[in-house]
Structures are given as C-alpha cells and as structure tokens.
Amino acid sequence: MTVPVPKLDDLTWADLMSAVTRRIPAESDGAWTLHAPVDPGITLLELFAYLLEQRLYWLDQAPDELVVAILKLLGLEPPRPARPAATVLALTTESPEPAEVPAGTVFARDPAAAIRFTLDDDVTVFPVSGEVTVETDRDRTADLLARRGVPLLSTDGSPASARFTLPLAGADTTSGWLSLLFELDSPVPPSWSRLAVSGVRPPAELTWSWFRPSGDASGAFEEVQDGTGGLRRSGVVRLRPPAGWTTMHSGLLVSTPAATYASPPLLLRLAVNVSGARHVETRTVTDLADQTDDWLKLPGQRLVLPDAADRLLTACLKLAGERWESVADFAFGTSRDRIFLLDRHDGALVFGDGLTGRIPRPGGDAVVEYTIGGGRGGNGGVTDNWLPVSAAAPVRAANLVQAEGGEDPETVARARDRAAGALGEVTRAVTAEDFVTLAVTTPGVAVGRAYAAVGEHPGFPCARVPGAVTVHIVPSVPSGSAPEPDPGMLCAVAGRLAEARLLTAEVFVRAPAYRDVRLRVDLAGTPADRTRVSTVVGDALRRFLDPLVGGDDGTGWPFGEALRPSALLRAAQQALGDLADVTAVAIGIDGTEPAETCDDVPLRAGELPVAREVRTHVVAVVEAGEGLL
Structure with missing residues (x-):
C-alpha cells in the first residue's frame, strides 16, 4: 500500500473569501455592516486572500533541487546520467600474422558516425580458418552451429570435461591473450552487462588447458580471466598462453573434478578474437584558453567542450593545477568546494555561484578529460561492418550480440517515481516472505523459488528452534525434475540473507x-x-x-x-x-x-x-x- 501524496494547494480564492466574510460579524461585534466589494475592508481582504492563494500554490510545488536533495537524504540514487550500451565485438584480420589491437580502440560503422564503441580489453587477433568444433560425450559441432544448445558438463558431481578445437590459422607464437566468447543459455546477466555481478562463487571449479589436436602436446595457461563465472553466465574468457605456445596448439580443454552445476551449461556460441565494447569514447582537450580568459568573477561560469553536445557522459577537470570534481547537483556544496555539473545537452561544465560551489578564477590553464556517448542511440542489432576509426591495425569487427543497456539521462520525475518504488523494496529479512523475496532476487545467480522454514535448524531436525530460519531454494533451470542448487548459489544467497537478517536470527540456506x-x-x-x-x-x-x-x-x-x-x-x-x-x-x-x-x-x-x-x-x-x- 502506498501513502497518498498530500495536496497542500486545496483552497481557492473564493473559498478563502467565503470563510473570512462569514467571520466578519462575530469578529467585529456587529460594527462592520457593509460587506460589499465597494467597502475598502473587503478590498483588503480580497488582496490578502489573493496573496495567500499564491503562497499555497508555491507551497505545493517541489522544485527539482529539493527532490534531488531529498533523494540524497534518503540514501537513494539521484537522477541517473545517460548510460552506454554494451556489446561484444569479434575482430578479424586479413593479414597472415596476428594483429595486436589495444584496449581503447574505437570502432564505428562509419568513421564519421556518432555511434562509436570502444574496446574494453586488448585483443590479439589471430587469423581464422574454419569453424569451432566441440566434443563432450560425442561430437556436438553440428548442434553448436545450429545454436541448439550443447550441454557441456554434467550435474552429478562427477569429473567432467569438454574439448574444443579453435579455428586458428598459421603456426605463429604470440605473447598476447587468447580471447573467447562463451554465449550460454542462462538467465544470469552476461559479463559485459552493467547488471553483471562479480564475486559470486563459481558453480564448479574449472581448469582451462590447451592441447594440440594431434595429441603430442598439452599444458596449462599462464593466466585465466573467466568472465563466465565458471560457465554460470555468458561472458568473455581471456587466456594467456605460455611461452612457446603457437596457433598449432589450438585445442582447448575445460575440465572439473566435480561438476556440481544445477543444470548443464548450454553453449550456444563460441567465438574467438573478441572483447567487450561500450558506446563511449574518451577525449582530452587542453586548448580552452579562449573561454577561461573571458571568464568574470561571477556565478554561472561555463566551459563548453568540443563535440560533446547531447553526448557528454563524464568529465575530469584540472584547472590551474587544481582538480575539480563532478557532482549531481550543488545542493550540498560549500563555497570552497571545487565542483561542477555536467550539462549533457550543451556539452558543457557548469560551475557554482560562490555559495554552493566555488567560482573558478579566470585565466587558468584547463585540462579536461571527458567521455562522450551513451543513450538509447547505442542500442542496436547485430552487424558486421565495424571499422577502426584510426587505421592503426588492419582489422574489421562484428558485434556478435545485440548492443543493449543504453539509456538516456533520467529526468527528476522518473527519479522520483523510481525512488517511490525503491522505498517499497525489501531490504531487511523480518518475515518469512522477506526471506523468500531476498533469496529469489539475489543478484548474480538464478533462483527460481524459495521456501522459508521458520524454526527449522539443521542441527536439531526434530525440534523447533526459536530464531532459526532455514531457506530452501530451487534453482531456475531450463529442465530437470529435481534441480539442486550449486555451492556458489547457496553461498550467494546465504551471504545476502546474512546481511539482511535481524541480529538475533540464525539463517541457513539449503537445497529443496x-x-x-x-x-x-x-x-x-x-x-x-x-x-x-x-x-x-x-x-x-x-x-x-x-x-x-x-x-x-x-x-x-x-x-x-x-x-x-x-x-x-x-x-x-x-x-x-x-x-x-x-x-x-x-x-x-x-x-x-x-x-x-x-x-x-x-x-x-x-x-x-x-x-x-x-x-x-x-x-x-x-x-x-x-x-x-
């Protein structure tokens, strides 16, 4: 149930005049007899009623600055800035040699286009010839090419493995990274999504190793960055080969001593030479003297950035050797705080008035490092015509997954509505329904259902223990008559409930x-x-x-x-x-x-x-x- 919004502006001028004229005989003890509009006293009352009606109207209005300040006092997020879309780019090269593409390389469908995506990681682009092959209990390559979902590892806790052959051409040695996209049929947000959660224990302990398809060599990778979280979600896996590794050693083995998955990971696609990419572009500008020299010691100074109108995301300013910080508003600023606001529409930095936010001094050297991009314009489908904006490497790119997550700046009205919904969210575990809600909404894992048994204690199965709560969770799986949660899921839910429980409560998380x-x-x-x-x-x-x-x-x-x-x-x-x-x-x-x-x-x-x-x-x-x- 939501609390109704109070309406303070509920009296009109006519209501005020009607109420005050009824009180004239009693208040004047019958001495005031003429109550017509021609009476000067009535004229004064009409004036005061008019002024009071205006004050009531003002009282019922909440300016944007007040809404933002209230959100901060409540510990809620102020109006969110624009957010960039994210996707995965797969790079290809026409050169017979591997190409090194550094992180931060900008790609666009057209070099003059405004929609540009920047690579998150360094990519070693290997020449590719053929298709990826996969083998579990049998050859599953046909299922992988048809996107029918290849079950990689079992769920019975026994040792399991999956073998892949990557279509790498040539026999070149490299010291770079081997970057792979594992697209899985999973409800958990992928690693490149802004909703992705880190720190969740993997469902099984995986070992990544390489082998030569001919079978005469094998070994372990020097370093593994597993964006899939142990094949829990779609993600980018980056493997650093050891010294002497060549593209002839194109076999990849994923194994585990105990496959404790809630359901077998279903592989939909495996691609090489990939990196996460976001709809952002970083720029640095130092030639701003034409603006700073013209500043006066007056409030409301602005610093307009080139090519940032309707695209400005973040900014970091160093003015006259001092660092200035970006804030959401000036409400909690003081006269000495070096802060500024971001005006996305004009692509400018806006400074304070000397009371809330310091006024910058004119003539100082300004260095601004800022990012542009974001917004819903970055969302889009799958295309294969991406080119680097700067021709630093002979590569092309294609986004393998749909670019999603781009959002326009949030208005104050939408932030207020979001805050109203956030105040109704369950954050503390008090009732049995609270335990169920918190368990099902645990980020980073896919919990389908939960049941809170109040008084159930694993150590005392035949007694009802006051203060004990055992939560049984059912994982969300595509199939399976009796799914069992994996150890990582149990730990994630237990950790969240431990933070939300009452001080005297003892919480346990178990399988159904x-x-x-x-x-x-x-x-x-x-x-x-x-x-x-x-x-x-x-x-x-x-x-x-x-x-x-x-x-x-x-x-x-x-x-x-x-x-x-x-x-x-x-x-x-x-x-x-x-x-x-x-x-x-x-x-x-x-x-x-x-x-x-x-x-x-x-x-x-x-x-x-x-x-x-x-x-x-x-x-x-x-x-x-x-x-x-």
Whole structure:
C-alpha cells in the first residue's frame, strides 16, 4: 500500500473569501455592516486572500533541487546520467600474422558516425580458418552451429570435461591473450552487462588447458580471466598462453573434478578474437584558453567542450593545477568546494555561484578529460561492418550480440517515481516472505523459488528452534525434475540473507527437500497407440508436479501441498483429450507401490514431489449391466 501524496494547494480564492466574510460579524461585534466589494475592508481582504492563494500554490510545488536533495537524504540514487550500451565485438584480420589491437580502440560503422564503441580489453587477433568444433560425450559441432544448445558438463558431481578445437590459422607464437566468447543459455546477466555481478562463487571449479589436436602436446595457461563465472553466465574468457605456445596448439580443454552445476551449461556460441565494447569514447582537450580568459568573477561560469553536445557522459577537470570534481547537483556544496555539473545537452561544465560551489578564477590553464556517448542511440542489432576509426591495425569487427543497456539521462520525475518504488523494496529479512523475496532476487545467480522454514535448524531436525530460519531454494533451470542448487548459489544467497537478517536470527540456506513419487494411471478402453498415450500421460504429470512450472497456476508445485488424486486425474485427462479416458490415479511415496485412494497424500512442510515413475495401466471397459445379478 502506498501513502497518498498530500495536496497542500486545496483552497481557492473564493473559498478563502467565503470563510473570512462569514467571520466578519462575530469578529467585529456587529460594527462592520457593509460587506460589499465597494467597502475598502473587503478590498483588503480580497488582496490578502489573493496573496495567500499564491503562497499555497508555491507551497505545493517541489522544485527539482529539493527532490534531488531529498533523494540524497534518503540514501537513494539521484537522477541517473545517460548510460552506454554494451556489446561484444569479434575482430578479424586479413593479414597472415596476428594483429595486436589495444584496449581503447574505437570502432564505428562509419568513421564519421556518432555511434562509436570502444574496446574494453586488448585483443590479439589471430587469423581464422574454419569453424569451432566441440566434443563432450560425442561430437556436438553440428548442434553448436545450429545454436541448439550443447550441454557441456554434467550435474552429478562427477569429473567432467569438454574439448574444443579453435579455428586458428598459421603456426605463429604470440605473447598476447587468447580471447573467447562463451554465449550460454542462462538467465544470469552476461559479463559485459552493467547488471553483471562479480564475486559470486563459481558453480564448479574449472581448469582451462590447451592441447594440440594431434595429441603430442598439452599444458596449462599462464593466466585465466573467466568472465563466465565458471560457465554460470555468458561472458568473455581471456587466456594467456605460455611461452612457446603457437596457433598449432589450438585445442582447448575445460575440465572439473566435480561438476556440481544445477543444470548443464548450454553453449550456444563460441567465438574467438573478441572483447567487450561500450558506446563511449574518451577525449582530452587542453586548448580552452579562449573561454577561461573571458571568464568574470561571477556565478554561472561555463566551459563548453568540443563535440560533446547531447553526448557528454563524464568529465575530469584540472584547472590551474587544481582538480575539480563532478557532482549531481550543488545542493550540498560549500563555497570552497571545487565542483561542477555536467550539462549533457550543451556539452558543457557548469560551475557554482560562490555559495554552493566555488567560482573558478579566470585565466587558468584547463585540462579536461571527458567521455562522450551513451543513450538509447547505442542500442542496436547485430552487424558486421565495424571499422577502426584510426587505421592503426588492419582489422574489421562484428558485434556478435545485440548492443543493449543504453539509456538516456533520467529526468527528476522518473527519479522520483523510481525512488517511490525503491522505498517499497525489501531490504531487511523480518518475515518469512522477506526471506523468500531476498533469496529469489539475489543478484548474480538464478533462483527460481524459495521456501522459508521458520524454526527449522539443521542441527536439531526434530525440534523447533526459536530464531532459526532455514531457506530452501530451487534453482531456475531450463529442465530437470529435481534441480539442486550449486555451492556458489547457496553461498550467494546465504551471504545476502546474512546481511539482511535481524541480529538475533540464525539463517541457513539449503537445497529443496524432495519426496520421490510413483504414479500409476488407469486408462479405460483400448488406445490405438499405447506408447504415445503413455508418453503423453508421463510428460503431463511430470510437468504438473514440476517444482518450477507445475501446479494449477504453472508457477511450481506449492511447497508442502498434498498430492490430490483428483487433481492428478484432471491433469492427465486434459493432456490426453480424446486419446483415452482416465479412470483412476494411484500414488506411491518413497518407493512404495502406487495405491489407489480417494484421500490426499500428505507431504511434510516445505517438501516438493518428484515423479520418479509414471506407469499406465489399461483396464477393460465395463458394459452397462455387466457383473450384475
């Protein structure tokens, strides 16, 4: 429930005059008898009512400076500046030798275009010939080329590995980086996104090594920068080969001693010679004497930057040997603070008035390092015609993923609306619903559902412990009847709840509690295709009991809800349609044989069912009157 916005300007001039004229007889003790507009006293009252109405109107207005100041007092972010879009550029070269492209190189579709992207990292561009091949339990190259999703590693905790052959041409030795894009089918934001979270423990401990496809050499990389977080999300992986490594050693092995993933990472694309890129461009200007020499010792001085109108993002100023800092507003500045504002529209730096923000002295040498770009204009699709703005290397580029994340500057009105929503966000874990909300929204991991068991303590399974809360989490996975969270996910959720809990609360994060269920579905009649009927029934009931997409509303089977034979029968019949008639559904728990019953089969609080077996049994149709004496 939101608090209604108070309206202070709720009295009109007519309301004020009506209220005051009714009080004239009593206040004047009957001495004031003429209340017409021609009376000078009435004229004065009309004037005062007019002035008071204007004050009430002003009182009801909140200027932008006041809104920004209130946001700061509340600890909320002020109006956000423009944000740059991000993508991944894959570089190619026509030279037979590897090309070194440094970080900060600017690419554009047209050298004169305003939309320019800058590389985040150094890239060693190897000549490429052919396609990437991938092998897990078998050759999966065809699936990778068709983007069908290649499951790389298992989820049973056993050792696992995946082998790749990179299409590197030539036999050149290099001391640069081998940069690879691993695009995965994952709901976690990729490494190049501004929503990406660092510091999350990987789901499994990975080892990256190289080998020669002929099998006569192998070894480890000197340094690994894994942007995928252990294949948890899409990202750029940078590998530094050892001395003597050549492009002939183009095999890549990813292995783990224990594959503890919630679900196998699904690889959609693997590309070489890549780097993250953002819609920003850094520039430095020193020739600003024509502006600083004309300054007067007056408020509101401005420093207009070249080619920054409608594009200015950030700026760092050094004026007369002193550093000045950019701020969101002057509300909390003093007369001695060397601060300035960014005017994106005009591409200028705006200085204070001497009370809130120091007035700069004229004639000083100014050095400004600033960035331009950002905004929604940087968002776009996939293209392959990117060229370096400066012809420092014979390379071309293509953005492999859609450029996203670019936003225009936030208005004060939008910042106020955002702040209103932020005040309603759950930041402290007090109730069971708070624990669930915080667990599901843990950044950096994909938690599908959660259940908070108040009083449950892993060390005392048979007692209710005051102050203890055990949160069971279900990972969000594309498939799997009983998904288990990986260790990194458990640590991430536990860390967030530990920061949000009350001082006296003891919080534990565990995997879901599953109960094995066996079902037998009795069908009437003689289906023409028993295999198809059995498959349809099995898929329908497994989906109905699924912890993520099951239940009547499709949001997952409710924690601890009893198994209702009538609901299972209805789900099976809806899936079959006219193929067969379902007469009964028998349920067995924990390995027992399914038994037909009309009563609900209970589950303990917080438990989820897992359909381990679904059998169909065809029974003969009983004709009318048959079996009667």
